[in-house]
Amino acid sequence: MKLDTPKKLACPELLDLAGGRPALLGSRCRACGEVYFPASHGCTRCCATDMEPYRVGSEGTLWSWTIQGFQPKAPYNGGESEADFKPYGVGYVEMPSGVKVESRLSVADPALLAIGMPMILTLQAYRQVPGEEPVYTYAFAPA
């Protein structure tokens, strides 16, 4: 994923794009070490509120997956017509800390997805409307 051109992001605060490759940002509880994505202001594990920023990373393994087979209604704003809608993959990816990140996947073919496979973070233009700048979100691709 080339990051040399600035992109419009749906969730810029979740991502660190410095260093040439996207990475997810979260938080960690200073009291018990629990990791959260997205960053949380409190720890639901130990009820503490002292949290620090935490780099969740770019690589993990596929923990579960599905294919979104129909076009979602609002609040989804992919912007395509019903005829142009293409099913997309969705999964949870287990990161090195153990936290599982819910994400769109770069592939939507069940034959290409298996629980346990290595995945790597990328950016995906989920909204592409003619005459508008595309909007990107984070996504995981088979590594």
Add this chain to the structure above:
Amino acid sequence: MDNEVAIIGVGLHPFGRTDALSGQQQGAYAVREALKDAGIEWKDVGVAYGGSQDGGNADALSNHLGLTGIPFVNVANGCATGGSALASVIAAIQSGVAEIGVAVGFDKHPRGAFNPRPKDWGLEDWYGETGLMLTTQFFALKTQRYMHEHGIGEDALVRIAQRAFRNGALTPHAWRRRELSYEEIAGSMAVNLPLRKFMFCNPAEGGAALVLCSAKHARKYSANPVIVKAAVMRTRHHGSFEVFNPGLAAQQSPAPTVMASRAAFELAGVGPQDIDVIQLQDTDSGSELIHIAENGFCEHGEQAHLLKNGDTDIHGRLPINTDGGCLANGEPVGASGLRQVIEICTQLRGQAGARQVPGTPRLGYTHVYGAPGVSAVTILQAG
């Protein structure tokens, strides 16, 4: 226990689509049916709890039923609305607030899938905008992981739906009354793999109501009261896999269902092996698959065999969702949990007709589960 509470009347407005009636009218209809069943009038009722998700306030039912001045409390607990209303009425009767109480749930949802707003769930807009905020996706992701962990194949998902529609066809008040073949279900549209079109229930409309009183007075009103041995509601712990979560904790923890089920069995002083007829939340085939084990009716992974063997059929050892469950009745969220209780009462009274569980069932079980991680369980005994 000498402080037990009994169900002395049940009333249902059939689930499905009733364009001519509002949700509140369907709720009021259910209350009138329940009062008739108990042989009492609305003015005899001393306390009421009720709720709906999209059908308006429950206490507005008084405008239909009569303004008698009683405490009527609105309950809003998502899928556990009915269970919470029931638990509250029981507590009110046990504490002496009233001799007779009513629990009511009703709903009328717009057609199509639920349309959540990220802000209502404490989430940012990006989560909805990028196409991650769908309940069907959540059920699929949870089912996919569960099947992987416990070595269960798609056959089990098809069989759950097949049994639901088979039982629905036997249930006069069910919404979906057409049996579906194995092939029809297995070949239906891949909505969110591994879940397909006919493995999901639809939002619907309907109303369900119960009349309750102290068990020691129950015979005054009813020849066949049903004793509530337990009515328990629980919410999630940290680490539970719940809907609308951009991130899941490193360590998984037992679901709210497990906690509610254990507490209910303990309270009732019985175990899963004692239950004769069962209602489990079947928003989709995958949810029921998971709930069979989470409620203690088998070990995780055993479901595939049970289903293939017909053990969960009406004539099996563990009859589940004898009226077709949510899959055949649809899910009016506020009413759904009380429909389950009504079906168990009907079974325990021996009034279930073509879908009657054989052998005079004595103990029944109901279970709801839903967003944002709530579960309610009841254990009911023929009086």
